[in-house]
Amino acid sequence: MTYQGVLTKMRTEFKDPIQYYLVFENDFIHMNQLLTKTIQMEFVGYQCLNCSLNKPIYRQGFCKSCFFDVPQAADWIIKPELSKAHLDEEERDLEYEKRVQLQPHIVYLANSSNVKVGVTRKSQVPTRWIDQGAHEAIEIVEVPNRYLAGITEIALKDYVADKTNWRNMLKNDVKDEDLVVWRNRLKAHIPAEAQDYYIETNTETQLVFPVQHYPKKPKSLNIVKAASYTGTLVGLKGQYLIFEDETVFNVRSNEGLVVKLSLL
Known part of the structure; x- marks a missing residue:
């Protein structure tokens, strides 16, 4: 076939x-x-x-020509802290940017090769964790737009990794972590603008891969x-x-x- x-x-x-x-x-x-x-x-x-x-x-x-033109490849996709739709400012296509940026976003911890912090739209949980090969994950904050998620991620990068080692992830060279403990430890470092969106009580999501x-x-x-x-x-x-x-x-x-x- x-x-x-x-x-x-x-x-x-x-x-x-x-x-x-x-x-x-x-x-x-x-x-x-x-x-x-x-x-x-x-x-x-x-x-x-x-x-x-x-x-x-x-x-x-x-x-190459489309990459530098389409809104799906703008800088704020990779760097959510650059989002400006909440200010009514256009980068490439304001209608698209409002549709994507002005919706609930999650800042999360995921453990794939190590514990890392990340950002995704709420509608993409747990798909984002699956795509990263995380065997466990937990939400930290749920904010109303991408910008707030981005500045929260930036603030937390000083205290937790923001990248996955793909080789270790594929070798399954990982250890279980208590992500509730990690979440509570990072609470103090969440920016003031996002403190009210901290998720106080939730549990880890476990993922099993074939x-x-x-x-x-x-x-x-x-x-x-x-x-x-x-x-x-x-x-x-x-x-x-x-x-x-x-x-x-x-x-x-x-x-x-x-x-x-x-x-x-």
């Missing part, structure tokens, strides 16, 4: 274990069902997620350079496919690539 389409991040369902789906234009692939199956992946071309042209992907699934065995030395697959790769799928974690030979493939970081998948 063969599928072909443009890569976008896998859709997920919060179950035990997490359920993964790869969505192409004409196919909906339940990736959990492919565990233990041998898969051949071939690079076919590019398709920018905005203009749909066969142009090399620059970042985040967009060609991984049969973890790689000891994960090797990242560059499918454009390799052109073709064949391997047996043994796990799904974060947005990664994990193969038996310890090759790993980050679906999200390869958005906009057109690939052919064949089940052998």
Whole structure:
């Protein structure tokens, strides 16, 4: 059986274990069902997620010209503290920016390779934690806009990490932490503007990933350079496919690539 389409991040369902789906234009692939199956992946071309042209992907699934034009790739996406929609100030598209920025946002702690702080829209919980490969997570504050979430994250970065070590996450080289203790410890460092939004009583969310065995030395697959790769799928974690030979493939970081998948 063969599928072909443009890569976008896998859709997920919060179950035990997490359920993964790869969505192409004409196919909906339940990736959990492919565990233990041998898969051949071939690079076919590019398709920018905005203009749909066969142009090399620059970042985040967009060609270079679209990346510097579309609101989905503006600086405030990565740096929420730069959000300005609450001030009625436009960066690229004020209507889009208001729609995304002026909604409830969560500042959270997630433990994937280590405890880290992050920001996401409330509607993206727990999807964001799944995408990061976190095995446990907890909300710290729930604020009404992205800007407040951003300045809270910035304030907490001095006391907790803000990045995931993807290799350790994939090796499952992690330890359980008491995130309630972490949350309470960080309360004093939340900015005054966000103190009233602190979540006083909640518990950790636990996440279980469909991984049969973890790689000891994960090797990242560059499918454009390799052109073709064949391997047996043994796990799904974060947005990664994990193969038996310890090759790993980050679906999200390869958005906009057109690939052919064949089940052998």
